[in-house]
Amino acid sequence: MPVLVATIVPKPGKLEDVEAALKEILPLVHEEPGCEIYALHRGDDRLVMIEKWSDSTALKEHSKGPNLAKLGERLVGLVDGRRDIVTVEAVPTGDPAKGAI
Amino acid sequence: MPVLVATIVPKPGKLEDVEAALKEILPLVHEEPGCEIYALHRGDDRLVMIEKWSDSTALKEHSKGPNLAKLGERLVGLVDGRRDIVTVEAVPTGDPAKGAI
Numbered sequence: 001m002p003v004l005v006a007t008i009v010p011k012p013g014k015l016e017d018v019e020a021a022l023k024e025i026l027p028l029v030h031e032e033p034g035c036e037i038y039a040l041h042r043g044d045d046r047l048v049m050i051e052k053w054s055d056s057t058a059l060k061e062h063s064k065g066p067n068l069a070k071l072g073e074r075l076v077g078l079v080d081g082r083r084d085i086v087t088v089e090a091v092p093t094g095d096p097a098k099g100a101i
Numbered sequence: 102m103p104v105l106v107a108t109i110v111p112k113p114g115k116l117e118d119v120e121a122a123l124k125e126i127l128p129l130v131h132e133e134p135g136c137e138i139y140a141l142h143r144g145d146d147r148l149v150m151i152e153k154w155s156d157s158t159a160l161k162e163h164s165k166g167p168n169l170a171k172l173g174e175r176l177v178g179l180v181d182g183r184r185d186i187v188t189v190e191a192v193p194t195g196d197p198a199k200g201a202i
Contacts, residue, residue: 005151043188086108099131099140
């Protein structure tokens with residue numbers, strides 16, 4: 001079950017605009033097949049999505065789907081193109097309620 | 102409620118050793134006050150912890166506590182010192198079951 005940490009660093013002064021774009025798209029992504037978690041987080045200078053997909057097929061469909069394309073369009077001019085995506089696999093350990101997202 | 106993404110990049114060939122050290126320490130961290138999530142993930146060249154703490158006080162106690170110190174001792178010689186920690190705040194949006202960890 002793939003887990004992703006996707007980081008978007010907006011251009012200076014554009015954090016609120018990028019957050020608004022993400023908030024628009026999030027409910028649509030939640031309806032995509034295989035979306036288990038797609039959760040927005042805000043840091044001082046960045047927005048971080050923590051994602052969990054049921055399998056790599058669902059993730060691939062999301063990656064080439066219309067919602068992510070729409071987000072890409074909304075982000076034109078707001079980010080420097082620096083979008084860091086780290087894909088990992090869960091290693092559930094310890095307390096089942098705390099050891100996995 | 103602070104969320105952290107902590108990335109550890111082991112020295113070449115040391116991924117399994119670092120994972121073992123993390124698996125040892127995880128159940129202890131789960132028992133710390135205010136630990137909501139402390140979840141291990143493995144990538145090709147890195148281990149990623151996704152953490153959620155009840156508040157900044159609990160996180161501060163964890164940061165200076167004995168379990169993290171013990172982990173630091175176990176990691177001596179296994180990592181290059183590159184430990185990246187990103188602290189963010191949740192912005193729950195959309196489906197409550199999918200829009201937050």
